[in-house]
Amino acid sequence: MTAHTLNGAQVSTFCGNIAMMLSAGIPSEEAISLLEDTVDDSLIHEACTCMYRKLTQGTPFAEAMEATDQFPRFAVEMTHMGERSGHLDTTMASLSRYYDEEHHLLMRLHSTIRYPVIIFAIISVLLLFIVSVILPIFARAYQTITGGLASGPQMFATGSFAIGWIAFVISILCLIGTTIVAVMSSPNRSFSSIERIFSHVPFARESVYSMAVCRFMSAFSSLITIGEPIDRTIAQATELVHYAPLRKRLNTVVAHMQDPAHTNDIGKLLADNGICDPMHARMLTTGSKTGQLDEVVSYVNTVFFDAALTRMDTTIDTVKPLLAIFLTVTIGITLLSIMLPLIGILGSI
Numbered sequence: 001m002t003a004h005t006l007n008g009a010q011v012s013t014f015c016g017n018i019a020m021m022l023s024a025g026i027p028s029e030e031a032i033s034l035l036e037d038t039v040d041d042s043l044i045h046e047a048c049t050c051m052y053r054k055l056t057q058g059t060p061f062a063e064a065m066e067a068t069d070q071f072p073r074f075a076v077e078m079t080h081m082g083e084r085s086g087h088l089d090t091t092m093a094s095l096s097r098y099y100d101e102e103h104h105l106l107m108r109l110h111s112t113i114r115y116p117v118i119i120f121a122i123i124s125v126l127l128l129f130i131v132s133v134i135l136p137i138f139a140r141a142y143q144t145i146t147g148g149l150a151s152g153p154q155m156f157a158t159g160s161f162a163i164g165w166i167a168f169v170i171s172i173l174c175l176i177g178t179t180i181v182a183v184m185s186s187p188n189r190s191f192s193s194i195e196r197i198f199s200h201v202p203f204a205r206e207s208v209y210s211m212a213v214c215r216f217m218s219a220f221s222s223l224i225t226i227g228e229p230i231d232r233t234i235a236q237a238t239e240l241v242h243y244a245p246l247r248k249r250l251n252t253v254v255a256h257m258q259d260p261a262h263t264n265d266i267g268k269l270l271a272d273n274g275i276c277d278p279m280h281a282r283m284l285t286t287g288s289k290t291g292q293l294d295e296v297v298s299y300v301n302t303v304f305f306d307a308a309l310t311r312m313d314t315t316i317d318t319v320k321p322l323l324a325i326f327l328t329v330t331i332g333i334t335l336l337s338i339m340l341p342l343i344g345i346l347g348s349i
Helices: 007-022 026-040 043-056 061-068 071-085 088-146 151-184 191-198 200-225 228-239 244-259 266-272 278-290 293-346
Strands: none
Touching: 007 026, 007 043, 007 088, 007 228, 026 043, 043 061, 043 228, 043 293, 061 071, 071 088, 071 200, 088 151, 088 200, 200 228, 200 244, 200 293, 228 244, 244 266, 278 293
C-alpha cells in the first residue's frame, strides 16, 4: 500500500456514504461533490477531488476511482462489475460492509500484538536496571564487606552478571521481534502481507486460516449481492485469498465448479474441502436452490466473522500464559542473579 492508499476504514466510510446517496437517487457526480464538501478525512477528500474532476469529464465512476490510485484493487474491480450490472448502490453498500469487517479484524489483530510488546518492554527495562545499577551496587558492597572476593565467591558474582545480561539480551530480542510484527500488522497495511507474516507463527496459524476464510466469505457475499454467476463469484473471491493452504482448497472448488462432470453444489464442495462445516454447507445448498443464496451467504459471512474473532481471542488466551511463564522465569533468574553474590559471601566467611 502506498502512502496515499485508503485503508479499510476509509474505504468503508467512502463506500457507505456513496451507497446512501445513490440509494436516495442522487447522481454519482453530485454524490462525490457532496462527500468532498463534508468529509474531514484528507485522503478521502483528495480522492473525491480527483474523482469529481474525472466524472465532470464524462469518465465512468469505476474508472474515476481507478484513476485516483488510492483504492484497493478489489474495490475498483467490484465497482466495475456493479456499474456494468446497474447495481452500483448495492455494490457500494457491500464494499462498505466488507472493508469495515476487514478493518475490525486488523484492529483486533493489532491490539493483540501490542500486549506482548508492552510485556517485553517492561521486562527489558527491569533487567537493564538490575544488571546496570543494582548488581554493581551489590558487587561493590560485597567487596567492601569482604575486602575482595575469593575465587569461589568471585565465580558466583560473575555468574550473576552473566545470567542477568543473558536474560536481558533474550528479552531485547523478543521485544524487537514483537515490535517488528506489531509494525507489520498495522491496520494500514494490506491484509495479504499480514497473513504472510503470521502464517510463520505456529500458534497463530489457525487464527490466520480463520481470518482468510472470513475474508473469502466477505468477498463471496459482496460479489453474490450484485448478481454475478456463482462459478464466477467463487473464482473471483478466490483470487483475493493469498493464504496458501486455503487458496489450494478453493482452487479445487473452482475447478470442480467449472467441470461438468462434478457437482456444482457450492455447499457440498466447500464442506468436502474443509472450508466450512456441514451445517452451514447445507444452508448454502438450500439457499442456492431457493434463490436466496445472497441472504444465506450474508448470514454465513457474519458467522465466520464472529468465528474469526473467537479464534483470535483463543490465540490471545494461549499467548498470555506463555508470557506469564516467561515473565516469571525472567524474574526468577533476576532474583537468582542478585542472590548468587550473597551465596559467595556466605561461602567466604
